[in-house]
């Protein structure tokens with residue numbers, strides 16, 4: 001190698017890669033276990049956990065196994081848990097989502113009883129798990145998702161989830177005005193301390209496929225009238241400005257790897273914590289390839305989490321949260 005800098009010997013970046021200790025010392029980014037959030041499904045009316053076939057290693061929990069999973073996550077140093085309810089009965093307006101005895105509300109109380117304040121307990125605030133048509137909102141007479149009627153349902157969901165003990169609610173339905181509407185409902189109900197982790201830039205993605213199995217979704221059609229078009233970048237900045245103006249405490253980009261550009265931009269723009277959701281299809285891809293022996297599972301997972309961290313995410317929702325926390329603590 002003969003190139004020089006103005007007569008001086010050439011810089012050799014490889015000097016800082018010579019030993020494992022050197023590489024560890026100069027490493028710029030490393031995911032924090034406490035920044036990981038475990039998404040978890042709890043299903044009503046089952047006595048054994050039900051495996052989600054498209055997400056090897058992920059189950060629909062019973063109330064009991066969910067408590068155990070929450071305790072294990074806390075033990076591993078994971079920062080939070082995000083709960084999704086899978087009700088036995090679905091209907092047009094998603095009644096189980098606002099019933100204080102609905103599965104999600106019951107599970108929130110269970111998990112709070114188990115972990116107290118050791119883990120940040122969050123719940124997904126959306127109707128798709130509860131509606132028989134599978135949409136994230138209620139429908140109008142012509143079968144379209146009715147934005148403002150849905151906001152009223154979200155306000156009610158927010159109240160029952162907060163009453164059940166959620167520390168954080170995640171409005172994820174992509175209705176216009178959902179963050180402000182839910183914030184006002186919480187404040188009026190005396191839940192000023194419950195924070196909002198807004199699913200701010202949420203794209204209509206093919207990678208949600210396995211999640212549909214996980215929540216037993218009956219959706220026919222798509223979510224293209226409310227979730228964002230993957231072609232759009234600047235639209236995310238508009239969603240970001242609105243969510244912040246409406247009172248979002250934390251903001252999220254979803255999915256993860258296909259939208260790192262959006263994530264990077266969010267972390268440059270704002271002073272609130274920015275999270276990313278590594279979704280079901282991202283999980284499934286790595287698991288499937290690893291099962292075939294085509295990639296190394298642990299390395300691949302840690303590389304994805306590191307890339308989110310490098311892009312500036314301080315919070316990462318990942319189905320590998322508990323396992324990854326163990327790997328990260330081991331060093």
Ligand code: PBG
Nearest residue numbers: 126128172207208211279280281
């Ligand atoms: C809405 C919601 C979805 C996911 C999280 N919250 C489904 C959707 O928007 O279609 C997907 C998460 C995943 O795919 O892992 N309740």
